[in-house]
Amino acid sequence: MKQGVVRGGSSGMASDRLHSTFSCGRWTNFVRLGALVLTLGGAMVHAARFKVVETLEIGRVVSDFRVGFSLVTDEGSNSQYVAYYDDQRRMTVAMRSLDSSEWHYQTLPSKVGWDSHNYITMAIDRLGNLHVAGNMHADPLVYFVTSRPGDISSLKPGAMTGEREERVTYPRFMNDHEGKLVFNYRDGGSGRGARLFNRFDPETKSWARLLDTPLLDGEGQRNAYPLGPVRGPDGWFHMVWVWRMTPDCATNHHLSHARSRDLIAWESSGGRKVELPITFEDDFLLIDPIPVGGGIINGGAKLFFDKKKRPLVTYHKSDAEGNMQMYVARPEGKGWKIQQLTEWNDPIEFSGNGSMNFIGIRASEAMEAEPGVLTLSYQHRVLGSGRLFFDEESLRPLEGPFEVTKALPSQLGEVESDFPGMQIRRATDQAGSDAQGVRYVLQWESLGAHQDKRRKPPYPEPSMLRLYRLVE
Template sequence: MTPSRFLIALAMLITSGFCRPIVAEPDAAESNAVLGRWEVDRVWAGHPVRFFLLTAGDRQFVSYYDADRVLTVASRDLNSREWIKRKLDSRVGWDSHNGIVMARDMTGRLHLAANMHVRPLVYFRTSRPDDITSFEPIHRMVGQDEQRCTYPVFISRPDGTLVFYYRDGASGRGRQLFNVYDAQSQTWRRLLSEPLWDGREEMSAYPSGPILGPDGWWHVCWMWRDTSDCATNHTLCYARSRDLENWETVSGQPVRLPITPETGSVVVDPTPSRSGMINVCHRVGFDHQKRAILSYHKYDADGKSQIFAARWENGQWMIRQVSNWDYRWEFGGGGSIVTEITAGPMRPADSGRLQQEFQHARYGSGVWILEEETLAVLELQPPKPLLPAALAKVESEFPEMQVRTVSDGGKAARGRFILRWETLPANRDRPRDPPYPPPSRLEVILLGSNG
C-alpha cells in the first residue's frame, strides 16, 4: 500500500491506553521540496515511542531516546548544523506509551515530561532560557497524585500561559488532572480543583484534545473505557470551554466537575462496550461555519468497521456514517496494538466542501471530499504525501522496519520541519527477542517550496 500523508504521520500506535494520531498541519502537503536535512543522532529502533520536535525563534529542540534508550535532548541554532546534546537521567523500556512531550514557557525556559505509564512523574525543566545544558530533574509539580502518571500533555493558552495535564491512575480506573504554571515564580498549581474527568476507579476517559478551535473555544471529545482491554471503549462525549477552567455542553449548559460516566449532558453517542469504538481516531474537526464535527470509529448495523461523524444540529447530535467498508477490524486486549483503521478530523475544503483523510489496512489511504450539510462523500481523492517518495521509503534493511515522523510542535519562519526516524512496529509493549535492528538515523527535515 502506498504510504499516505496520514499513514506516515501516525508516528505512534499506542492503543492500549491512548493513541493521538500525529498529523501534519492542514496545508502541510502543498509543497514537499526538501529544503534541508540535519542528522541529529542515532536512536533506538526496537519499538516505536513518540519523540518531540520544537522550533522556537532561531532555535530548534529535539527530544528522543538515543541508541542506548537514554532520554536525550538536542538543540541547535537554525543557522547551524551543529547539535548540542544533553542526556537526562531516564531510560525507556519496551512500553510504546512512554512518549516525550516538551514545551517552552513565556520566559524561554524549556519543560519536558516523558517515560511514564502509570509511573511517578518524570519532569525536567531548564534553569536558563533555551539552554538545554541547564535541564534539571524536578519530578514534582504540585506534589499530590503524581505517582501514577500517564499521557502527559502541555498546552499553551493564547496568552502564553503553560498548562499541563495527565492521567492519574490506570486504564479502566483513571482521572485527568490539570496544572497551570506561573512563569515568574516557576511554580505549578492545580488549574482545576477537581479532575476534568474522573472514572471513579471504575473506568477511564480517553480524550482527544482539548484543541483551540477557529471559534476561540477549546473543544474536546472523549470515550470511556471499562478496562485495559481496548475493546471496552464506549460512549462518545463532548464538552467545550473558553478558558480550560469553566466547561459547558455543546448547547451552553454548565458542566459540573469532575465529569464522570454519570454526566449525561455531555453524551454524544451512547454506543456500548465492544461495539467497535477505539481511541485511535476520535477527533474534533470543524466546518466552514466553525461548527464542531466529531469523527470516530465503531461498528455499523452489520458489524462492519466504519467512520462516523456527529454534529450538533437543531438542538440535537446528528450522527452520520461516512465510510461504507465491507470489513470488520476485530481488536481487543491490552498493550500497544497495530492500528488498522484511522481517520483525521474533518476540515474546510474549497468550494464550500469538507475534506477528511483516512487510512485502511485493506482499502488503502485517501481523502474524502464531503458535502458540508449532509456529510455525504462526493469524491475520493488520492492521499497527499507528507514526505517525498524517497524519504517515505524505508532505508533500513532490517525486516519489518517502518518510517516514523513527528510534526513540529513550534513554527518555522519558512516551510515546515518534521522529525524522521525508523523503528519496528508496536509489540503490545512486550520485549522482543534479539536480534534487534541497528540504531536508526534521526533527522530533522525542512520541507517547503523552492519558489
C-alpha cells in the same frame, strides 16, 4: 511579568497521523497538462505543497518499538530543541541555533523500556526555560526544567504539586486562554483514572493545580481517553473523549465532547453547563453512545474545524450488522448530527491490553480537498487503503475525483531500512514556525508497538533521526 507560553510539544501520535495523509493508497500515474498527479480512491493527488530545502542528522535512536519524540522551534530565541531516546534508550535533548547545523546534546537520567505510551513532550515558557516530561505509564512523574534559558546543560529534575504524581501517564503541555503554561496528565491506570491539570507561575517558577478537582474522573470504575483540549478557531477549547472500562481496548465506549473558554468552566456543544469533574453520568455530553465492544478505540476519533469554524469529529464504529464503518459528526442545536460515510461489509474485531499496533482500521484527520469538499484517508484490514470524501455542509459522502495536495514530498515516504516491519515515524513542530511558509519535520524509523512488551530478537539497528526544513 508575562506568563509561560508553550511554543511546541508532542502528541505522541503525530507521526502516524501525518504519514497517513499522503502515503496510504494504491497509486497510479496520471498525466494532465504536463503536471504529474496521482489517483487515490477517487482523488487527484497533486505534488506536495512543501519541498525539502535542508536535512540535518541528529543521532541514532531506538528502533525496536514505536515511541513518540518531540520537536520545539522557538523563533524568539532563534533556537530549536529535539527530545528523543538515543541508541542506548536514554532520554536525550538536542539543541541548535536555527542558523547553525551544529547540535548540542544533554543526556537525562531516564531510560525507556519497550512501552509505547512513554513518549516525550516539551515546552518553552516565556522566560525561555525548557520543560521536558515523558517516559511514564502509570509511573512517578518524570519532569525536567532548565534553570538557565537556552542552556540544556541546566536541565534538572523539577517538581510540580507533589500530589497524585505516582501513577502518571499521557503528559501534555499547552497554553490556556491567557497564554499561561498548563500541564495535564492522567493519574491512575486504564479503567481507573482521572485527568488532572496544573498551571505554571513564572514569577515563582512553581506549579499549582488549575482545577481543584479532576477535569475527567472515572470514579474508580473507568477512565477517559481525551483528544485535547484543543483551542479551535472559534476561540473555544474543545475536548473529545471515549470512556474505557478496563485495560482491554475493546472496552472503549461512549464518544463524548465538551468545550470551554478558559479550561475551567465547561459545557456541552449546546451550551449546557457541566459541574466538574466530568463523569460518565454526564450523558448530555455524548456525541454517540457507542457501547462496549462497539468498534471504537481510544485515538480513533479525530477533530477538525471547517471553514465556518465548526468542530467536526470523525471516527469508526461497528454498525447494527457488526460491520466496521466510518462516521462524521457535527454539533447542531443541542445535539450532534451524525453521518455514516461508508457502507463496508466486513466486521473488524479487536481486543488486547497495552499499546496496540494496527487493529484493522485506521483513519487520518479530515482535511479540505476542494472548496466545500472534505476528505480523509483510511487503512482497512480487508479493503486496503483509500480515501473518503464528504460534503462540508451536508456531511454526505461524495464520489470523486477531487483534487488533493499531498502534505509532504514523496522522498520522506521512503523507508530506508530493509528490516521487516520498519515504518516511518514523525513528530511535527506543534507551534509551527513564525517564518511564513516554513515547516520543520522530525523523522525516524522503527518497528510498531508490541503491547508494551519486549520483542524476541533479532532487532533492527538503531535508525537515524533527521530534521527536515521544508518551504512552500
